[in-house]
Amino acid sequence: MHELSLCSELLASLGEQAQRHGFARVREVWLEVGMLSGVAPEALEFCFAALARGTMAEGARLVIQQVPAQGWCPGCDASAPMDSAETSCAHCGMPLERLAGGDGLRLKALDVA
Amino acid sequence: MWREPKVAPALPETAGGVMCTDCGCSGTEASAALPHHHHPHAEAPLHGVEETARRITVEEDLLSHNQRHAAANRRWLAQRGVLALNLLSGPGAGKTTLLEATLTHLDRSIPRAVIEGDPQTSLDAQRIRRAGAAAVQLNTGKGCHLDAHGVGHALEQLDPPSGALLFIENLGNLVCPAAFDLGEARRVVLLSVAEGDDKPLKYPDMFLSADLVLITKVDLLPHVDFDVEACRAALLRLNPKGAILPLSARSGTGMAEWLRWLRACRILTLTGHPDVDLSGG
Numbered sequence: 001m002h003e004l005s006l007c008s009e010l011l012a013s014l015g016e017q018a019q020r021h022g023f024a025r026v027r028e029v030w031l032e033v034g035m036l037s038g039v040a041p042e043a044l045e046f047c048f049a050a051l052a053r054g055t056m057a058e059g060a061r062l063v064i065q066q067v068p069a070q071g072w073c074p075g076c077d078a079s080a081p082m083d084s085a086e087t088s089c090a091h092c093g094m095p096l097e098r099l100a101g102g103d104g105l106r107l108k109a110l111d112v113a
Numbered sequence: 114m115w116r117e118p119k120v121a122p123a124l125p126e127t128a129g130g131v132m133c134t135d136c137g138c139s140g141t142e143a144s145a146a147l148p149h150h151h152h153p154h155a156e157a158p159l160h161g162v163e164e165t166a167r168r169i170t171v172e173e174d175l176l177s178h179n180q181r182h183a184a185a186n187r188r189w190l191a192q193r194g195v196l197a198l199n200l201l202s203g204p205g206a207g208k209t210t211l212l213e214a215t216l217t218h219l220d221r222s223i224p225r226a227v228i229e230g231d232p233q234t235s236l237d238a239q240r241i242r243r244a245g246a247a248a249v250q251l252n253t254g255k256g257c258h259l260d261a262h263g264v265g266h267a268l269e270q271l272d273p274p275s276g277a278l279l280f281i282e283n284l285g286n287l288v289c290p291a292a293f294d295l296g297e298a299r300r301v302v303l304l305s306v307a308e309g310d311d312k313p314l315k316y317p318d319m320f321l322s323a324d325l326v327l328i329t330k331v332d333l334l335p336h337v338d339f340d341v342e343a344c345r346a347a348l349l350r351l352n353p354k355g356a357i358l359p360l361s362a363r364s365g366t367g368m369a370e371w372l373r374w375l376r377a378c379r380i381l382t383l384t385g386h387p388d389v390d391l392s393g394g
Contacts, residue, residue: 002289009175021169037176038292038318085317107173113166 003043006105007051013107014057021112026057028111034102035083036069069102179293182261186296189268194275194386196379199295201319202303203312204285207329207362209237211303211371212280214362216244218372223379224277228267230259230284237282247271258289261296275388278375287312291319298382305330306337310344313351321352325374328359331366 014026029048033039041064052058071082073089073096080089080096087096190197200208209229216225227248229237238250249267251259264281273279281297283290302323304312307330313320320326326348328341345357358374360367383389 002292006175009178013171013173013175017169017171023167023169027166103176105175107171107175109171110169111166112169 003039003047004051006039007044007047010048010107011051011055011057014055014110017110018056018112023110023112024056025113026060026110027113028061028063029057029107030063030109030111031065032104032106032108033064033066034069034104035066036085036098036102037105039105041066065108067102069098070100071096072099073097179261182265183294183296186261186265186268187298189265190279190296190298193273194383194389195273195277195279196299196382197279197281197295197297198375198378199281199283199290199297199300200303201283201287201290201300201323202285202305202329203287203308206285206303206305206308208282208285208303209240211327211329211360211362212282213240213244214368215280215372215375216241216246218368219278219375223376224274226271226273226277226279228259228264228271228279228281230263230282232256232284247273253284257284257286258293259283259295260293264295275386276379276383276390278379287316287319291316291322299324299378301325301327303327303329304344306333306339306341310340310347313344313347317351320348320355323352323355325356325358327367327371328357330361330363331359332361332364 010029014029018024018026031044033041033044041062044064045062048057048060048062052060068081068083070079071087072079073092073094075092075094076089078089078091079099080087082096082098082102085098088094089096186197200212202208212227216227219225225246227238227241227246229235229241229248229250230253231237231250232253232255234252235250238248241248249271251263251267253259253263259281268279271279281295283295300323302320302325304320304326306328313326328344331341334341341359348355348357356374358367358370360371362368380391383391
């Protein structure tokens with residue numbers, strides 16, 4: 001949701017990194033997208049390509065890794081990964097509760113020139 | 114008398130973390146800036162820097178922008194002893210009408226203020242002022258939700274007194290506003306009986322985030338197919354801890370319970386605050 005405004009922030013962040021590290025072009029943008037973040041990788045790619053035109057990130061490739069959340073089953077008292085908010089425990093079928101992670105969008109690294 | 118600030122969509126924060134250097138407001142005035150975006154334009158390589166390929170580690174959280182502003186709002190409200198409620202629903206569920214009825218029946222000793230959010234017009238802020246409360250209208254233009262940044266500016270403009278109930282009426286939208294913490298103490302989601310009892314199933318994120326779900330316009334029940342018990346069961350499956358209250362601002366059903374819940378929230382949140390007198394209830 002709101003991938004356009006997220007890409008706008010991403011590009012601003014790339015600008016700051018360029019000032020800090022002194023590079024002229026971005027070749028690859030490494031992102032970690034939480035599976036419960038509501039962010040759709042395809043929408044990110046589309047919006048990024050559109051917004052990056054005419055900037056130093058034009059043509060840059062998004063390298064996206066999707067990460068699960070750490071969930072917990074109240075029935076089994078055990079943790080298990082969650083790839084969606086509706087994930088159920090594989091053992092007892094109870095809905096998992098999100099403990100940590102899986103809901104972020106992180107800019108991990110850049111390949112620049 | 115009241116300015117109508119425009120809410121800029123999520124703006125990138127600078128590396129220094131200073132709020133609003135991009136939209137020009139200092140953080141002490143409401144932003145009247147038109148929506149605008151910033152992105153870096155193609156720059157010539159810095160002199161003396163070779164074009165060598167390299168990997169730069171960044172590790173930056175891109176979703177934290179709104180959360181930082183929400184946390185700042187929450188601190189601001191707590192310091193002043195103001196109880197903020199975020200009212201959410203689809204368009205036309207009855208948020209403004211509920212506020213008008215609430216302001217009319219709320220004990221006079223309780224200060225109150227309202228932040229209104231709509232894509233366009235100040236119609237709702239005008240209704241609130243006619244109901245006797247101070248209101249600031251935020252217009253988001255093409256934006257689909259209120260965000261903590263815009264609400265922060267509105268808070269400073271509105272300047273609610275200690276002990277106040279601050280109602281934030283979000284945009285009529287069951288999708289996007291759910292994801293944006295405004296710094297509120299409580300979330301109230303309205304679902305009218307004319308909208309269908311399956312909405313909690315279709316919009317789980319919104320209903321999951323609610324502290325209280327109001328099933329509104331119950332005076333219309335004879336005229337619509339709305340299964341209150343089925344809706345209640347669906348809501349409880351989603352969030353066993355949430356409260357559910359059917360009401361009608363028009364007929365008065367449930368209004369006494371709603372006002373009691375508001376008074377209870379005030380007591381829970383504001384007890385012990387040095388500047389708040391809760392003896393009026």
